[in-house]
Amino acid sequence: MTNNALSELRDQLRAFAVEREWDKFHNPKNLAMALAGEAGELVAEFQWLSEEEAQGLSSEQLARVKAEASDVLLYLIRLADKLNFDLLDAAAEKLAQNRMKYPADLVRGSARKYSEY
Numbered sequence: 001m002t003n004n005a006l007s008e009l010r011d012q013l014r015a016f017a018v019e020r021e022w023d024k025f026h027n028p029k030n031l032a033m034a035l036a037g038e039a040g041e042l043v044a045e046f047q048w049l050s051e052e053e054a055q056g057l058s059s060e061q062l063a064r065v066k067a068e069a070s071d072v073l074l075y076l077i078r079l080a081d082k083l084n085f086d087l088l089d090a091a092a093e094k095l096a097q098n099r100m101k102y103p104a105d106l107v108r109g110s111a112r113k114y115s116e117y
């Protein structure tokens with residue numbers, strides 16, 4: 001992980017778990033499930049809002065969205081750490097794959113899935 005901010009967060013998460021003796025709970029399955037739960041909490045913040053309301057969140061709503069988005073990121077960092085892969089490298093690789101899968105000239109302005117063109 002070459003990004004200092006991300007590797008610092010990874011190290012802080014390691015310490016956080018060790019200090020609380022929670023490392024024993026942090027297997028990849030549990031972390032993936034916790035991540036999905038936090039993603040659900042993030043989605044719940046937008047549930048039943050109109051598009052307009054979702055784009056004009058109150059400061060209280062935005063604070064809750066920031067907290068849930070952070071929970072998702074922290075579990076994702078922890079999961080990548082436990083599976084010993086570099087999250088930034090993996091994300092860069094996936095973005096490169098997406099560029100190949102969705103050539104801009106073919107998909108511009110369209111929301112179709114890659115299998116539909």
Ligand SMILES: [Mg+2]
Pocket residue numbers: 038041067068071
């Ligand atoms: Mg949460």
